[in-house]
Amino acid sequence: MQTFTLACVLLVLTYFGFRMGRGRALGLVGGKATRLHSLPGYYGYYVALWCGIPAFLMVAAWLTLEPTVLTMLTTSSLPADVQSLSKNELGLVLNDIRNLASGSAARANVSPDIVAAAERYATMRHLGFAAMAVVALAVAVAGLTFARTRVTPDMRARNRVEQTVRVILIASSTIAILTTVGIVLSLLFESLRFFEKIPATDFLFGLEWSPQTALRKDQVGSSGLFGAIPLFAGTLLISFIAMCVAAPVGLLSAIYMSEYAHSRVRAVAKPMLEVLAGIPTVVYGFFAALTVAPFFRDTGDLFGLSISSESALAAGVVMGVMIIPFVSSLSDDVINAVPQAMREGSYGLGATQSETIRRVILPAALPGIVGGLLLAVSRAIGETMIVVMAAGLAANLTANPFEAVTTVTVQIVTLLVGDQEFDSAKTLAAFALGLVLFCVTLALNVVALTVVNKYREQYE
Amino acid sequence: MSEVVQVGTPSAAGRPVAVRDTKALVAKSLKRRYAAERRFRLYGVAAIAFAGFCVAVLFVTIFSNGYTAFWQTNIRLDVTLYPQDIDPQGDRSPKALSTANYQKLIKQAFGDLFPDVQNRREKRKLFDMISPGATFVIRDMVLKDPGLIGKRVQISVPLSDDIDQFAKGFIKAETPESERRVKDAQIDWFQRLKDRDLVVTEFNSTFFTAGDSREPELAGILGAIMGSVFTMIVTLAISFPLAVGASIYLEEFAPKNKWTQLIEVNINNLAAVPSIVFGLLGLAVFLNFFNLPRSAPLVGGMVLALMTLPTIIIAARAALKAVPPSIREAALGMGASPVQVVFHHVLPLSMPGILTGTIIGMAQALGETAPLLMIGMVAFIVDIPGSPVDPATVMPVQIYLWSDSPERAFVERTSAAIMVLLCFLIVMNALAVVLRKKFERRW
Amino acid sequence: MDMTNVATEMTDAAPHLPSHGHSQAAGEPKFVTRGVTVHYGEKQALFGIDLDINTNEVTALIGPSGCGKSTYLRCLNRMNDTIPICRVGGSIELDGENILAKEVDVVHLRARVGMVFQKPNPFPKSIYENVCYGPRIHGIASGKDDLDEIVERSLERAGLWKEVKDRLMEPGTGLSGGQQQRLCIARAIAVDPEVILMDEPCSALDPIATAKIEELIDELRENYTIVIVTHSMQQAARVSQRTAFFHLGDLIEHGDTDQIFTKPKNEKTQDYITGRFG
Helix, strand or coil, X not given: CHHHHHHHHHHHHHHHHHHHHHHHHHHHCCCCHHHCCCCHHHHHHHHHHHHHHHHHHHHHHHHHHHHHHHHHHHHHHCCHHHHCCCHHHHHHHHHHHHHHHCCCCCCCCCCHHHHHHHHHHHHHHHHHHHHHHHHHHHHHHHHHHHHHHHCCCCCCHHHHHHHHHHHHHHHHHHHHHHHHXXXXXXXXXXXXXXXXXXXXXXXXXCCCEECCCCCCCCCCCCCCEECCHHHHHHHHHHHXXXXXXXXXXXXXXXXXXXXXXXXXXXXXXXXXXXXXXXXCHHHHHHHHHHHHHHHHHHHHHHXXXXXXXXXXXXXXXXXXXXXXXXXXXXXXXXXXXXCHHHHHHHHHCCCCHHHHHHHHHHHHHHHHHHHHHHHHHHHHHHCCHHHHHHCCCCCCCCCCCCCECCCHHHHHHHHHXXXXXXXXXXXXXXXXXXXHHHHHHHHHHHHHHHHHHHHHHHCC | CCHHHHHHCXXXXXXXXXCCXXXXXXXXXXXXXXXHHHHHHHHXXXXXXXXXXXXXXXXXXXXXXXXXXXXXXXXXXXXXXXXXXXXXXXXXCHHHHHHCCHHHHXXXXXXXXXXXXXXXXXXXXXXXXXXXXXXXXXXXXXXXXXXXXXXXXXXXEEECHHXXXXXXXXXXXXXXXXXXXXXXXXXXXXXXXXXXXXXXXXXXXXXXXXXXXXXXXXXXXXXXXXXXXXXXXHHHHHHHXXXXXXXXXXXXXXXXXXXXXXXXXXXXXHCXXXXXXXXXXXXXXXXXXXXXXXXXXXXXXXXXXXXXXXXXXXXXXXXXXXXXXXXXXXXXXXXXXXXXXXXXXXXXXXXXXXXXXXXXXXXXXXXXXHHHHHCCCCCCCCCCCCCCCCCCCCHHHHHHHHHCCCCHHHHHHHHHHHHHHHHHHHHHHHHHHHHHHHHCCCC | CCHHHHHHHHHHHCCCCCCCCXXXXXXXXXXXXXXXXXXXXXXXXXXXXXXXXXXXXXXXXXXXXXXXXXXXXXXXXXXXXXXXXXXXXXXXXXXXXXXCCXXXXXXXXXXXEEEECCCXXXXXXXXXXXXXXXXXXXXXXXXXXHHHHHHHHHHHHCCCHHHHHHHCCCEHHHCCHHHHHHHHHHHHHCCCCCEXXXXXXXXXXXXXXXXXXXXXXXXXXXXXXXXXXXXXXXXXXXXXXXXXXXXXXXXXXXXXXXXXXXXXXCHHHHXXXXXXCC
């Protein structure tokens, strides 16, 4: 709320800066705007930018750093015995302090040290904010006055404003790079910490996965097993089942719609596939767990097959249904990119439509279709909610689709959801799995996008 | 000249060439080929039909499971608000009124309906039939109008979820008693209530006005909706300006060099990175590095903004690209600066396309679950969030949480929540379609 | 298999192929078209064309762009069926049978009336696969050896064999433009059609490649009835025996090529061939 008020004040100040810059420029030339280098508004923008940008950057910097700084200060002011606690326990204490300070926890049963620390924390936060607000406002006013003195009729206000705009545009385009860098660094950093505890070879080639680490050091079986092969196998099994559903159905429906279907059929079928594409994955997960899995189990019972109610089959089939529109729209693009001349050449020789499709169009479109399917595979591998809700948790190393298997994404979710200390091998394992997931999907995407782009260029 | 001449040159010597009757051979092949043609067509029809079947089954399942959640089985109860129970001091202080033992009143009123039930265990079973939420109904009434104390009021309070499910026919009397959550005695009592015309089925407004709860009959989706709203506001506020800025730069100003190529490849790849990886990013950077609050829509919105950014950028670039160069040339020819050209002409013209892409990206973000699980938006939160930094959950996560609950009544509420979520998505997508139709421009 | 061996045999045998027993002698009408009209949606593109096309002759269709000559050509093997909004009226008889009739099988028809297009359009497959595509789908060849033989003979006849015999398995798209077009001709004759329709086959080619194709057309005349749409009057004069002049969807004049180019009866024809318009 305070932040919001401060932002509003700054905005008003910025607007004031705009009026001032504009007024000053006009005043200098006695209202004859033609004697200015730029339009009067640009002088306004110039002053407003000087007023607003530094101040807002200040606020943003403080807001991101505030928790870290406060935590550091609080920790250093705690009694020595508390400071010497292990990192995890210290984290719990700090959490208590924060809760106390924000008033969301009761004061009963808390040591006076902690209460004092909480009070300090709260005061520091208020002080910090107040100081920051004062500094930000001062910066804004300083920027405003400075820019105002710089306004002269000859100043190239437009060029300066436009230069700033360009810098802002460039900055926003680098966010994509920053995101990737952020992903890579955070995954890599945590994974390296994981590999300090568990050797990378054990992780990548181990056959057993049971990440339950013991609570106490002396407990039996204290170190969990982090062999990820069963997870990879499970992921591949489910993705394979999904592709078995999605590839033929998606491809055939794309072919039917682009080559055969009457425009009226297309008008119904296309939106229908779009509906399928727009349904959130959590809904598919619910559908898989509630309807499809029991259906497969009961059908299996009829034929004397024992199908687990968390079978890879159910999760895979539903995931396949989810991917159908994805495959279909990509194939549709690719098939439409095949030049009409190919079709004519084939019809001119007396080929039927299906012969033309199977023997000319599909081979011609093959690279594009393969690229699309690779993208679909990468989607299946990274899909989370369906498997979290419909696949199992136990890491079985099996190729039997009737059994329950678990996947990389399921394990990431199970390892990270709920309260846990951040340093345990269990938590870090999730990042190692995430790193594998990221690398595999990245490789698939790069290959697929290259193939598809090459294919597009071929017919352009 | 050369080989072309030789081609047709007949030569007397040589092996006799088989004379074939192409016409007959082709005619002979026709039947087989048309059969293949029909088969192939049939595959296509089957594929479309399969997709249609999936859509139908999905919607029918969700609807048939969920529509009952919009009704709640209530009981009409005459409760006497004895002053000695509510406000023994008689000072009508708010504190006394809000902490009074209203449950006793409910039990009294409900027990009076069944004077024959005296056994302690039986009584417990009897009181289990009424939702714990009944006490809040009375409390709120009294707090609103303390003048009611001492009077006899008729209220309609929810029955417990099991009885509600029984009334809706999801728990069947035919099932053996040991496997059923509603006991024979309760069925009997419920029948008696019905015979006395005290059972009413009312619109389940709680579902739309309450936050989460452990009791299905008290659980509502408003908390999740508000969480989604705050999350979406943050997502929109971050991703829209950034995406527009990035696409303007890449489409209008960027030189074609290695750096911009890298950005482009990056954006295309980010669009295909699994969403859960963005959750890991949020956990490692926003929560652990910057110490931002857990479970907050602010962080959720930031993560989703990064996730939807590539989608919006790709759509925005397509929209910018669709503006013909002649417009730019015309404006440049008038002496406008490149920045003016973009902000005065190109951007306004491409805005409908950009907005369509943004809405589609936001719809995607609204349905996203996995990354939010990573940053703790999966907690059980009863309060309805009032700002982007309050702990909250969002609609898809609420669906996930409820779908994990064992109570039968939560299945129905999960489906109902899905229906609400789908309604939001349909509205958003319809908006995108309308926008596209209305402002679509063919150059 | 030993292709080179067959090659020698084939050149030696280079058969004077009456392979499908073309019954008519040269000069008799192969196609008899009466009152052919074509509509694209609301727009009429052809206004009642009456034209005979003779067996084992080259008939050239000339006229300015948009005059309907390509549209007419595409009626002869019902390629217009692939355009949904296109309607064809009148009668087109191939050996006395109206090919516009509903019961006529277009697949069968197109096997008899092959087509070569304006832009070379080899399939993105090997040269060999391109040529054997037709025989394969129509079930003409009785085995692998037979197929090899057809491929070789067709390439031979299209004058391409020598250039490509060592790289039959390379993609057809890797050939030069002229070679590609001859590959498309080879592909068409591999089905052993009675008629070959050519829609401006040289418009995308350089003069040398064009000369080769023109020579080829002249050779092919011996065994096939050829209808060629061309923009170039010189080409029409060089390769055809008969010429038909189209203008704005009407057939203005048709007759022996010599006569059309030396003493046209119609003024518009005169204007066109002397280059006053078009």
